[in-house]
Structure formats: structure tokens, C-alpha cells
Amino acid sequence: MELDKDEMSKVSNRLKRAQGQLAAVVRMLDEGRDCEDIVTQLSAVSRALDRAGFAIIASGMRQCLTQPEQDGEPASLDVQKLEKLFLSLA
Numbered sequence: 001m002e003l004d005k006d007e008m009s010k011v012s013n014r015l016k017r018a019q020g021q022l023a024a025v026v027r028m029l030d031e032g033r034d035c036e037d038i039v040t041q042l043s044a045v046s047r048a049l050d051r052a053g054f055a056i057i058a059s060g061m062r063q064c065l066t067q068p069e070q071d072g073e074p075a076s077l078d079v080q081k082l083e084k085l086f087l088s089l090a
Contacts, residue, residue: 007059011052018048053089057082 022045028038060082 003056003059003063007055011055011059014048014052014055018045018052021045021048050089054086057086057089060085 021041025038025041025045028041
């Protein structure tokens with residue numbers, strides 16, 4: 001299943017921001033910054049990654065609902081795959 005390019009562009013931007021946040025966490029560790037600051041920033045990175053994953057899955061589910069059959073296969077197969085992916089993020 002191909003995902004909507006506009007939506008994936010937003011997800012890509014979110015992941016790039018998360019990448020920058022993660023680099024900041026590494027820098028903070030190297031600089032010996034306060035534990036609370038590091039954990040707070042790391043938590044923000046984790047939430048950003050989770051949201052990106054959920055956005056990808058939500059886009060796939062919307063696509064399954066709006067395009068019930070592709071290539072002769074019922075969309076329920078894709079929904080089951082997406083559900084499994086969704087649960088892997090939980």
C-alpha cells in the first residue's frame with residue numbers, strides 16, 4: 001500500500017525534528033547536563049517518534065477505508081496488518 005505523499009511529507013518533517021532532538025540529547029549527555037533535562041528531552045523525542053508512527057498507520061487506515069479493494073484483494077487484509085503495526089507501537 002502506498003501512503004499519501006502529502007501526509008508522509010509531514011511525517012518526514014516530524015522525524016527530522018525528532019532526529020535533531022535526539023542529537024541534542026546525545027550532546028546533553030556528552031556535556032554532562034542535568035538528568036532531569038536529559039530525560040525531559042528524551043521523552044519529547046519518544047513522543048515525536050510515537051506520533052510519527054501513529055500518523056503513518058492512520059494514513060494507511062484512511063486509505064483502506066476510502067479504497068476498499070486494490071488489486072483484487074479485500075482491504076480487510078491491509079486493516080489487519082495495520083492493526084498489528086498499531087499494536088506494535090503501544
